[in-house]
Amino acid sequence: xxxxxxxxxxxxxxxxxxxxxxxxxxxxxxxxxxxxxxxxxxxxxxxxxxxxxxxxxxxxxxxxxxxxxxxxxxxxxxxxxxxxxxxxxxxxxxxxxxxxxxxxxxxxxxxxxxxxxxxxxxxxxxxxxxxxxxxxxxxxxxxxxxxxxxxxxxxxxxxxxxxxxxxxxxxxxxxxxxxxxxxxxxxxxx
Numbered sequence: 001x002x003x004x005x006x007x008x009x010x011x012x013x014x015x016x017x018x019x020x021x022x023x024x025x026x027x028x029x030x031x032x033x034x035x036x037x038x039x040x041x042x043x044x045x046x047x048x049x050x051x052x053x054x055x056x057x058x059x060x061x062x063x064x065x066x067x068x069x070x071x072x073x074x075x076x077x078x079x080x081x082x083x084x085x086x087x088x089x090x091x092x093x094x095x096x097x098x099x100x101x102x103x104x105x106x107x108x109x110x111x112x113x114x115x116x117x118x119x120x121x122x123x124x125x126x127x128x129x130x131x132x133x134x135x136x137x138x139x140x141x142x143x144x145x146x147x148x149x150x151x152x153x154x155x156x157x158x159x160x161x162x163x164x165x166x167x168x169x170x171x172x173x174x175x176x177x178x179x180x181x182x183x184x185x186x187x188x189x190x
Contacts, residue, residue, distance in 0.1 A: 001022065002019060002020075002021045002022040002108065003019065003108035003165045003168035003169075004019035004108065004168050004169065004172060005019075006018070006019055006021050007019050007172060009172075009176045011120075011175075011176050011177075011178075011179030011180045011181075012116065012179060012180055012181040014114045014115055014116060015112070015113075015114040015115075015116045015117065015120065015179045016111075016112070016113045016114055017110065017111070017112050017113075017172065017175050017176055017179065018110065018111050019108060019109070019110055019111075019168065019172065020061070020109040020110065020111050020160065022079050022104065022105075023061075023062060023076055023079060023104065023109055024062070024076060024077040024078055024079040024080070024081055024082040024085070024102075024104050025074060025075070025076060025082075025102070025103045025104045025106075025107055025109075025162075026045075026074070026075040026076075026077065026082060026085060026086060026089070026100055026101065026102055026103065026104075027068075027072065027073075027074060027075075027099070027100070027101045027103050028042070028072065028073045028074075028075055028089060028098070028099070028100050029071050029072045029098060029099045030071060030093065030096065030097065030098040030099075031071060031096065031097040031098070032096070033050055033070075033071065033073065034050070035096065037092050037093055037096065038050065038092070038093060038096075038098075040092065041088060041089050041092035041093065042065055042073065042075065044088070045075060045077055045081075045085045045088060045089070046059065046063045046064055046065045046075055046076065046077060047059035047060075047063045047064075048063065048064055048065050049065075050065060050073065051065050051066060051067040051073070051139070052067065053067055053070070054067060054138055054139055054140060055067055055137050055138060055139055056137060056138070056139040056152040056154075057137065058076070058154060062076060062077065062078045062079075063076055063077060063078070064076040066139045066150060066152055066162075067139055068139075068141060068150060069141070074103075074150065074162065079104060082102050082104055083102070086100045086101070086102055105165065106164065106165055107162050107163065107164060107165055108162070108163055108164075108165050108167075108168035108171075109160055109161070109162050110160065110161045110162075110163075110168070110171060110172060110175065111154075111158065111159070111160050111161075112158075112159045112160075112161070112175060112179075113155075113157055113158045113159070114157055115157055116179065116184065117157055117158070117159050118130065118134075118159075119184045119185060119186075120175060120178050120179040120183070120184075121144065121151070121159065122185050123178045123183065123184075123185050124144045124145040124146075124174065124178060125142050125143060125144040125145075125149075125151070126142065126143070127140060127142055127151075131156070134153055135153065136153050136154070136155055136156060137152075137153065138152065138153050139151070139152035139153075140152075144161065144171070144174070145170075145171065145174035145175075145178070147163055147167050147170060147171055147174070148163065148164075149161045149162060149163045149171065150162040150163075161175075
């Protein structure tokens with residue numbers, strides 16, 4: 001069961017917020033994200049290359065990889081495939097310093113879409129959400145509205161955020177409230 005049961009809202013016309021539902025998520029920590037064994041396993045599981053620092057790559061909604069730290073990736077696979085993917089990673093990385101952990105039920109993923117999405121995010125995080133400062137494919141860990149989140153830009157007007165499941169209601173409410181008409185910060189000329 002997902003954290004918010006697929007909850008969705010439209011804080012103002014053209015700004016859409018939704019929980020992405022239950023996604024298969026694997027935290028992969030390793031001493032060498034560039035090792036051929038890790039690169040091959042990640043590509044086989046997710047369908048995308050290991051992302052470079054501060055970036056993300058996706059093959060559809062349910063497969064992808066996000067760089068989270070110099071030794072950490074967040075992998076997305078269909079929920080039904082998580083156990084097999086973790087087993088594959090364990091086999092491919094046997095004998096190396098690593099950890100592959102199913103975090104599907106520990107985290108929630110939200111999607112914010114629309115021309116005003118960057119405006120809404122700018123209200124609560126110390127980042128430059130402009131196209132130049134945060135281009136499509138960029139990923140960061142930060143604080144948004146006082147909560148620790150991972151955030152990546154999937155398209156010109158499409159963002160995803162991951163947080164601990166226990167904070168999903170708070171993050172959703174913060175984004176919904178911050179996105180209402182009149183709450184713009186004026187950073188991006190909206």
